[in-house]
Structures are given as structure tokens and as C-alpha cells.
Amino acid sequence: MKIDWNRKYTTIAVYAGLTGAALIALVFAFKNFEFFSGWGKRISGILNPVWLGMIMAYLFNPILKFAEKRIFRWNAVTKRQHSSKRALGLIFTYIVVLIILTIFLLLVIPQVYASGSDLASKMSGYIEQTLTWINEFLSKSKFIGGDINNLDDVFNKALEIFNLNMETIGSKIQELITNSTNLLKDYGPKVFEYFKGITNGFVNTIIGLIFSVYFLASKEKLTAQIKKVLRSLTSERLYNSTLELANFTDKTFGGYITGKLLDSLIIGIIMFIVCAICKMPYTPLVSVLVGVTNVIPIVGPFIGAIPGTFIIFIVDPVKAFWFIVINVVVQQLDGNVIGPKILGQTTGLSALWVMMSITIMGGLWGLFGMLISVPIFAVLYTLVKLAVEKRLAKKGLPTETVEYYAAAEDRTLSESDDEPTFAEKLRKMTADIAENHFGQRFRKFRAKRKEKKAGKDKASTENKEDTENKQ
Template identity: 35%
Template structure:
């Protein structure tokens, strides 16, 4: 009895101590939030090469597994199985790295000349387009029946021009030194990013060849820490996350590559300017569900508009048709039911993820929300089942306001 009493108060004291320590820790976190934020940012900067390497390895994992499996089965009869497995992993690593470097080199070779060419063209053409616009406005308004309107437009254009010149003299020219410093910082950041990518490639190779060991160590730790039912639930959770993220991300990459090639084909067919650059932008932004093609259409249509405004209008119509094809035909065929989310929740996840985490949030918001939605749905259905209530959503739909019987609607 006494031992039970002491154990009870020991647990109570331990809970009080933990609560007090948590309150003190929370106070210092709030007090030094800027310092903690900087420490987290520095920590993330240190881990950037590892994050890049893990992302590369995750994306290359299907290719690596496929090569390993096929090479092993081709060589296992000629040599010992262990040696065949090691040889297969070496070949798979080489093939994966060649594939990765070929993609990176191809993107650089494809984009850099097009970007430089586009910038030079814009610099050369833009002044002439502005002169054409000014001449058109002058001719149109000068020959109009409203001379006062023409004078007001001329004065407005002059005011805008004067304001821009004053703003340039006040803000741009005095800060030339700071711009040079920022350019230097940009060069350093570019070199640092290049170094992080190189380290990331090394991390990627190590992770691809050691992923079975990492998985085994994680599994061993979970089994040693939790009860069997809890461990099984954790493994099911991990498998579900892998299926959701892997299916969605790999599917969107394949879908975006196809959309990029379709865009390139039609741009070459219609002889529109900068097909490689614009198709790449459309393909990359298409990774963002729903809004991706429209986000890519904004800068690309501006680039085309500098060359030919009519072509830019035609291109916008083409992008709208391309988005409809992707959203209603191609995307569902490739992705299938990967996320299991309705269109409304897909849009909600994109907006929420983009608002909180930017571009990365727009891409990963859908699979993350799909996981949350899935487990919340399981929780609700389990509680309904305990209460003896139906758990199908259709059983709770009502059409009384339309004077329609729900059973009639649901009849097949």
C-alpha cells in the first residue's frame, strides 16, 4: 500500500516538474524567439546538402530499384548472389547518377541560352514597342473628338515619366554600391548552392546504397520502443506516407514532362517564339496542381507579348486548353486516386500550403493535406462505427430543399 502511495505521488511530482520545465522552456523560447529563429535557419543551412541529397535519392529510388532488380537477376546465376547484388547496386548507382547529371546538364543547356536570348531580345525590342505604343496613343487620341482627353493622357504619361526619373535618381543611382554588394552576395550564394548540390549528389549515392540498412535500423528502434500494435500502426503510417508522396510526386513529374513536350510541339507547330524556354517554364510550374499552368502562363505570355501581342493572346488561349486537357484527361490517367481528395480540398491545400510555405508548400500541400484528411476520415468513421451509425458520407446527404428523395438519387 505504501509503495503504491509513493509511486502515485512520484508520478504526480514528475508531471508537475515536467509541466514547470515546459512553462520555463516556453518562456525562454518566446523571449528569445529571434535568436532561436536564427539558430533554426543556421541549422537548416547546414543540413541543406543532406536535404538536397535525400530529395534526389527519393526521386531516383524507382530507377535505382529497377536497375538493381534487373541486373541482379541477369547476373545471379553466373556469380554468387551476394556478389551479384553488390554489382547490381554499383551499376544502379552509376546509371542513376548518369541520369541525374544528364537531366541537370540538359536543363542548363536548354535554358541558359534561351534565357540570355530572351533578355537580349527584350532589351532590344522593348524601347521600340514603347515608342510604338506612344505613337499609337498619340495618333488615336490626337485624331479623336476629345482633345481634352488627349491632353490629360499626355500629361499623365509625362507625370509618370517624371516620377520614374525622380525615383530612379533618388533610389536606384545612390544605391549602386549596395547593388554591387548584392551581386557579390548572389555570386557567393550561387557557388554555395553549387557546392551543396555536389555534396547532395554524394549524400544521394550513400543513401541509395544504404537505404535498406537505414530502414532496418528504424524498424528495429520502433519495435524496441513501442508495443506491437503501436509499432504496426507506425509502419502502416510510414507506408501510407510513402505511397501518397511517392505516387503524387512521381506522377506529377511524369505529367509535367508530358505537358512540357506537348507545349513545345505546339509552339514549334505554330512557330511561336522561344519554344524551349517557355515549354520548360510551363512544364516546371505544372508540378503545382490546378494553378500551375496559369502561374507559368503569366511570365511566358509577357515574354511573348514583347515580341507579338496577338501571339501572346493566342498562347493564353492555348494554355487554358492545355490546362483543361491536363486536369480532366491526362492528370487523372497518370495520378489516378493517389490523394483521394476532392477538387475543392486540392484547391484549399494549394492555397493554404502556398500561403504558409511558398512554392514548396504549393507542391507538397496536396499530399500532406491528403494524409491529414485520410487519418481524420478514419478517426471519424471509427467513432461512428462504435456508435452503430453508418459511416458513408452519402448516408448523411439531404436533398429536401429540392423536394427530392435521397434514395432516388442514389439508385443505380
């Protein structure tokens, strides 16, 4: 019996079957969520060195590009010449990384360690001085009740408020001491897991470093292979859009992360110099705290300022106040002068979206999530923006946000026959980011200076020739 297949109904049946299979798979995955999540975590743990290698390769790639373009500048024609150039570039890259780590380990960490050790050894004396200062403040203050003259009065008042007494507190402490053995049994395995995690992290870092060498050594081949697979699976339009999206993401991430690291380094150095001039206690420690936490947008300065202020406060409360003033001034300088000059318009996000990105990504991935939150949201924001503008353009509606501030009846609808494609828009935005990047602006500045100097030299030569002709 010959079956007369109807193309239309066959297509509908195939789509219906695929939809049903997808729904069954989704229900099965939800019912066995713990099983699949466990396998997912296990696979992710196995691939941790690979992810670390990719991150390292991405961070080290600008150094490699600089080495190949500026230092080893010869034109590699043969495969052997290209391999030699790449090998020298890799050696230079990892030497630079090693020098940076050595400087950090030999100069910064010993200073921070010495400050921390000194702080720990003198902590009891500092606390006693602080308590004395607070008692003097309470006894002289006119804004505190007359029955509170020292910390003992504050403590007794707190006990009255919370309906506690020394017998209750003593019994709780005795109970805690009695249960200390059980606490040790409970937390012993956790301590073991903690040290195991540190060991695994160290091993993964070493393996990731090896992976980064391979990724950088064959980056062109890996990129070509990815493009080959992508081109075989997608249409030409989707292929071009994906490449432009990847380029835009690279510019956004690269520009933001490198700029933010440079910005944080400058802020740390400024804080160190100013605190050293003002003779702040534990200057290396508080400067490193401020510089490291500055990589986190908006909330980073507060995270670094709080422990720094506390450390200085227990030594000298007056200097703690001036440290807060210095930190506020430096952060204003960073936000209004240094940051815009280095970062430029690399993200295009408003303060609201920056804060939202930090909150969400910080909740998901902690400190690392806060660091990469802004560039990730910048890419997502751009994709949503382009999709919305594309749909508005199809409806003949204005795409500029300013058009929607006014009432609907006051808007003038505009139509565009030559609406740029998704890839063209991304290409333009990528060019804008590259144009506003600190490195590009610095190169333009140097080019202008060279032109100006060349003009002066030319004018000087002409004046000299005129003088000689007159003579």
C-alpha cells in the same frame, strides 16, 4: 524511517512534476524565442546538404529500383553479389540523371537563352511597335472617350486624376538620382549576400549529391536501423501503424511527384509542338515557362501563361490572343484527360483542399512548398479522416460523409463490430493508390495485350492444326 510509497499518488506526483517542468521550459522558450530560432536556423543550415541528399535519394530511388529489377536481374545471394548489383545499379542511376541534365543543359537552356537574348536585343523595337498598335487602337475605338486618341492623352489623363505634373515627377527623379549613392551602399551588402547564397547553394548541392549516393547504397540498412529504434520505443500496434503510415506517405508522395513531373513534361512538349506549328515567337521560351510552372497545381498554368502572353504580345498582339486560346485548350486537355490518366486518384483531395494547401504551403516555403503542398495535405487529410471515422465508429455512428448530408432525424445509425484498425485502413488506401498509379495501370494494359495476343496465337494455331487434319 521507512517511507510507504503509494503507487497512485507517486504516479500523480511524477506527472505533475513533468507537466510543471514542461510549462517552465515552454515559458523559457517563448521568452528567448530569438535565441532558439537563431540556433534552429543555424542547425538547419548546417544540415542542408543532408536534406538535399535525402531528397535526391528519394527522387533517384525509382531509377535504382528499375535498374535492379529489370536490367541487373540476377539473384544476389552473397554479400559480394549484392554489392556488385547495387554498384551497377547506382552507376546506371547517375548516368541516367546525368543524361537528363545534359539534354536539358544542351538542348533546352541554349534555346531559352537564345530566345531571351533575342528578346532583349529587340525589346525597344517591339515596345515601339506595341505603342503604335495601342495608339491606332485608341484612335479607332468607339468605346473610349473622344478626348483620348493616343497614349499621350492617357498619360495626361492619369496625371490629372492623381493630381501630378511633370515638375513633380522631375523633382522625384532628381531626388532618386541624388540618393543613388546611398542606395548603392545599402544594397551592396545584399548583392554580396545574394552571390554568397548562390555559392553556398552550389556547394550544398554537390555535397548533397554525395550524400544521396551513400543513402541509396545503404538504404536497406538505414531502414532496418530506423525500424529497430522505432520498435524499441513503441508498442507493436503503434509500430505497425507507423510503418503503414510511412508506406502510405511514400506511395502518395512518389505517385504524385513522379506523375506531376511526367505530366508537366508532356504539357511542355505539346505546347512546343503546337506553338511551333502556329509559328509563335519564342516558342522554346514560352513552352519551358508553361511546362515548368505546370508542376504547381491549379495556379501553375496561370503563372506560366501570364509572362508567355506578355512576351508574345510585345511581338504580335494577335498571336498573343491565340496563345491564350492554345494554353486554355491544352490545360483543359491536361485537366480532363492527361492528368487523370497519369496521376489517377493519388491524393483524393477536392479542389478546395488543393487550393488551401497551395496557399498555406506557398506562403510558408514558396515555390517548393507549392510543389509538395498537395501530397502533404493528402496525408494530413487522411490521418484526420481516419481519426474522425474511428471516433464515430466507437459511438456507433455512420462513418460515410454522405450520411451527414441529410437531417439528423433522417439518418440511420449503423454499428460495426469488426471495425478495421488504423493500420488496416492505411494498408487498403495504400493498395488503392498503387492500383490507380499510372505505372500499375500501364502494366495491366500490357498484360491484357499479351493475354489477347496469346489467345489469338492459340486460336491461329488451332485453326492451322484443324486445316492440316482435314487435308
